[in-house]
Amino acid sequence: MDPSSALTPPPGQADPSALREEALEALRALTGRRDATFHDGQYEAIAALVEQRRRVLVVQRTGWGKSAVYFLAALLQRRRGSGPALIISPLIALMRDQVAAARRAGVRAEAISSANPTEWAQIEQALEADEIDVLLVSPERLVNPRFREEQLPRLVQRCGLLVIDEAHCISDWGHDFRPDYRRLRDLVAELGPEVPVLATTATANSRVVEDVAEQLDVQTQDPAAPGPGVLTLRGALTRESLRLGCLSLEDDRSRLAYLVEHLDQLPGSGIIYTLTVSAAEDLAELLDRPGRRVRAYTGRTDAEERAELERALKENEVKALAATSALGMGFDKPDLGFVVHLGAPSSPVAYYQQVGRAGRATDTADVLLLPGREDRAIWEYFATASMPSQESASAVLTALASSDRPLSTPALEARVDVRRTALELLLKVLAVDGAVQNVKGGWIATGAPWSYDGPRYENVARARREEQQAMLAYERLQPGDPQQCRMVFLARQLDDDTATPCGRCDVCAGPWYPAPGTRAQGTAGQGAPGQGGPGQDAEGQDAAAQVSALLERVGVPIAPRAQWPQGLDRLGVLDENGKTPRGTIPAAQRAEEGRALARTSDLGWAGQLRQVLRTDEDGRPLDSEVPEALGRRIVEVLAAWDWDQRPAAVVAVPSLTRPHLVSSLAGGIAAVGRLEDLGPLDLGPGAAPLRPGGNSAFRVADLWDRFVVGTELQARLEQLAGAPLLLVDDSVSTRWTMTLAARELRRAGAGPVLPLALALEA
Known part of the structure; x- marks a missing residue:
């Protein structure tokens, strides 16, 4: 299709059948198939937008063709002399796919996002010249002062169609509420009544639908004038291609061993979702091997690497991406063969959204949930x-x-x-x-x-708690129960009452996945090249050995703070010279790189560390001596630490909340390592338990005069003549406690100060 044809008004607009034929021809150009036809509801949405200039909310399952509706409506609007369509799209990955799809249909589409700032000026010029049919922007662009003040008013004035994709993000009842999306209510209100508006989502229950519809149905031209209201087109949300299952295993070790043994049996290539960044990174390291690539995709992955990983998965160059929710809305691989969750999302609706990435263009796709004991703590x-x-x-x-x-x-x-x-x-x-x-x-x-x-906010919090309980109920569905079905359960969470038992999930048909401890018999997946033999890697290590190597690894670096936070002057922080600390922390007052046994989010360690650092029902920390098993692992951390000079002594951070835990940890290290136990630093006058949370500036202010080197400790530091010290605490969060305690020790004549803790909170 010639892009210029988008601006050529065809004859015969009064005939509804002519519009249908025109839309059908455009659909076939978009899909590249001469036999393409509309799904139920697609043409009705297009007609409501183009003929009636309605405000339309489409709630349809992933893969139904929501993007086809807005591209075709935009194209038909342009042919009728309207201005460009403005599409609000939540993710850069989705923008890339949408721009490519639109161009295939002859729609001149561009995107403005953080991924292409060098192209913005050229795109703005093309908009001025009316050479763009569709502009995609992220909701975050609406916050940008320059875009809001310079570009947005002109876009609103000329807008021929507004599209809000993933519209559940508008609602704070939605599973993925984003505050920037709330601005769209004001944007809708600024549009004239002649401008059609389309909102689309695959994951909205009745409460979210009602909330989104209310925000679409706003007018500033004449608020008292009755309008046609919002047309909601809602279809069945069940997915016939998905084979759902849930396997509850005892612990992280069992779950990881299961994935090592059976990953190759999953069809094609897919996604393994985790709840934390560290879990995704550890899982990718565990499962990756020559001939079967598995890579991590998280919020820490930079934009260029994300694009490359998405491409690799689409082209089946990897068996799987171990991903957080950063790989969610916007990723489009119609033949995705499987989705596995190592840990459950906090709501069935969020779970449905993620598993909906699979099986969009295949007859079958496997979806397996491996819930974990720590899920609820992470949800909270x-x-x-x-x-x-x-x-x-x-x-x-x-x-x-x-x-x-x-x-x-x-x-x-x-x-x-x-x-x-x-x-x-x-x-x-x-x-x-x-x-x-x-x-x-x-x-x-x-x-x-x-x-x-x-x-x-309390009602939203209550709704979140109810969603968590519903997710637990999904996990408890029992295979073989004739009254239940996993797909029906998920559909009803989205208030879709049309669902019938799928006949495919493990509840309807019994477990379809291998039982734990069984050997894999060949591979089902053909999507990734060079898959190895069942249950073993190239070196012949079995699953248990691989998992043990990961879970038993100890010693996480604690990076030292090197810069003072801004704003300490406003908080009255003054050093011994009466000046506010600014800029770089002097090297002679800085802590060295330290070590923690593990992160509180690490696979295999989260439960153990949370047990040691637990609180009572009122949130008060519980105190006890360090468990012997953890003490032995701390010794391993010390043995593997590649310090330049062996520490000569141990100093404890004084604790008002867990004094027994910290002192027993410090004393145990001193005894095993034959180091001098110098006891804790003193606390300054009026020291109270530290408040949780807070930012760096306030935390430094709280800690500034908290630690004191007493006379006896001062004398011992002088005798040690600059030898390194271990500075011991139970956990490290902001790193400012270790930073300020180390500063006092260094100012008192101590040599290098090496922080050591049971847990790094991350």
Whole structure:
């Protein structure tokens, strides 16, 4: 199709059948198939947008063809003289695929995202020249002051169609709520009534559908004028190609051994989802081997590497990507053969969204859940981290209102005790509500009235807890139960009551996956080249040995802090010379690289470390001596530590919450290593238990005068004449405790200070 034909108005627009034929021809050009026909609801959505200029919400399963609806509607709108379509798309990966698909249909499409900043000027020129039919942008671009002030008004003025993809992100009831998406309500309100709006999603229950529809049904032209309302087109969400299963195993060791033994039996290539970054990285290291590549894909993976990994999976150059939710919406591989979860997502809806990546263009795809004991603790961590508190919101608004200039996020950190990630999320929430605005130079308070919607947040939190219980109920479904079906269960979580038993899942038909401990009999997957023999790698190691090598590995580096945080002057932090510390921490006052036994998120270690660092029902830390088994593993960490000079003594960080744990750890190390036990540092006057959380500036302020080198310790440090010390604590989170304790020791004449802890919280 010639791209210029997109601007040629065809005759006979009054005849509905003519529109259908025109749309069908465009569909066949888009798919490259002369026999292509519309799925139920596709043409109805297109007609509502093009003929009736409606606001339409489409809720259809992954693979149904939602993108075809908006590309064809955009094309037909352009033929009728409308301006370009604006598509709000959540992920860069999805943008790349969508731009390519649109161009195949003769639609001139471009994207503006963080992945192509060098192309923005050229794209802006093409927009001015009316040479673009479809522009894709991320919701985050709506926050950018330049885009919002310079580009967005012109786009709104000329917009021929607005598309909101993955529209469940609008709703804070949705499983993947994103504050930036809330801005789209205001964007919809700015459009004239003649501009059609399409919202699409595959993962929305009735509550989310109602919330999204309410936000689409806004008008500023004449709020009192009745409108046609939002047309919701909702289809069946079951996926006939998916073969669902859930296998509960005893521990991480059993789950990992199962994957090592049976990965090759899974069809084609696929995705293994994990709940944490460290689990994805460890899993990829465990499963990768010559001839069968497995790679990690997480939020720490840079954009270029992500694109390369996506390409490798699409072209079956890898057996699997071990991925966090960073590989979710937007990844399109229709023949994806399997999805495995090492740990369950916190809701059946999120689970449905991820498994929906598989089996879109195949008759069958395998979906297996391997839940873990630590899942609920991880769910709780992420749930609490995403909820803004009234105290934090009030502090941010007060700080911005009292400033005579915009404040950058780092500058704001020095005024409010909120960690960077939580602060960025909170600013987005406040911006969506109109209380703050991102301008050149930082953030300002708008002065608009704002109040903390406590009941709403509590209701959302309650909904999240209910979703967690539903996920546990999914795990408990029993194979062979004639009253249950895994696909029916997931569909009903999305309020789809049309589902019937699939006849394929392990509940309907019995376990289809190998039983634990059985030997693999050949391979089912042909998607990755060079797959090795069952249950063994090229060197002949069996699964248990491979897993043990991973799980029994100890010794995680603790990187030393090298820079003071900004804003310490505002918090009254002064050094011995009456000056505020700034910039680089002097090398003579810095800690060395340290070691922790393991991370609290590491496979195999999370349960053990959480047990040692547990709290009571009121959140108070429980204190006990270090378990003997962990003590032996700490000795292994010390034995493998490649220090330049062996430590001569051990100093403990004074603890008000777990004194027995820290002192027993320090004393045990001193005894085994025949090192001098110098006891703990003293605590300064008025020292109290440290508050949890907080950002770097406030944590440094809390710790600044906390540690004191007493007279006796001072004398012993002088006698040691600069020999290295081990500085021992139970856990390391922000690293500032070790940094400030090491600074006091170095200023008192200690040699290199080597931090050592049971756990690195990550």
